[in-house]
Amino acid sequence: MADTITLNVTKREVTGKKVRHLRRQGIIPGVLYGPEFEPIQLQVPWTVLRPTLREAGGSQIVELNIDGEKYNALVREVQRAPLRGNVLHIDFYRVRMDVAVTTDVSITLIGDARTIVEGGGTFTHELTAVQVEALPGDLPPEIQVDLTALQEIGDTILVENLPELPGVTYLNNPEDVVVSTAYMRAEEVEEEEEEELLIDESEEPELIRRREEEEELEE
Structure with missing residues (x-):
């Protein structure tokens, strides 16, 4: 097991279509949920969330610090914009350390x-x-x-x-x-041979110039 990753977030009051205003400010809306647990709406600056996503993936425990209260969670889903790929929303799944997860x-x-x-x-x-x-x-x-x-x-x-x-x-x-x-496959071999041929041909002018320079020096 790797070291636990800590992420400081805050509770979110803004919901619905109004969350677009948060995104314009560089803040990502999210939620923490789990079995027998009342979901908590949260938000976190993208500059804080980005390194956590890179490090945690979907299998590393993230210790969420929500306004001073700590919860162990996994990143369950990251919603992204279809074209630009920007993160729109993040779901955290609360886990108990004594209960197996998939x-x-x-x-x-x-x-x-x-x-x-x-x-x-x-x-x-x-x-x-x-x-x-x-x-x-x-x-x-x-x-x-x-x-x-x-x-x-x-x-x-x-x-x-x-x-x-x-x-x-x-x-x-x-x-x-x-x-x-x-x-x-045969076509893959041909592509490699063509690449090698292109490399050889690109080197020929340089070799010719070097020979010409050497001949001039000898004269």
Whole structure:
């Protein structure tokens, strides 16, 4: 478990269409809710919220400090504008540290698939997040998958191959593919060869100029 992230927010009195005025001031409206818990409408400056979103993702406990009262929560949903992607609203889900929760955890690739690439193959990151169940304190910030486990083209890494973590249960189908490998398609090989050819051709004028300069010096 990573260190708890603290976020200072305030209760929100503005509701409905009036929240657009908050957004114009750089303030993001939100809500804290949970089982057997009266929802709390809240607000937080975007400059304060942004680093928290980057660090917490959806699997790290955020300690919300709401006007002096503290609550443990997970980021449950971030609503964004369709075109510009600006954050419009954020939902926090209140958790109890002694009750298991279900959430998605991102999958991060580490190491390299050098054996696959050198053999004329390529790999694809099929599953970028996995659903887990765990106590809030056992939730990992990410699941790391080592690509060096891929030794032959055709090898795959499945959910059942993910590392065992104390207190964490994977809820996806064990046979879901996380990373797959295959031979590079002919068109991909041609594209690489064309890129190499373009690089070689772009270097030729420089080489010609150097030869001409050397010949002039010899004369």
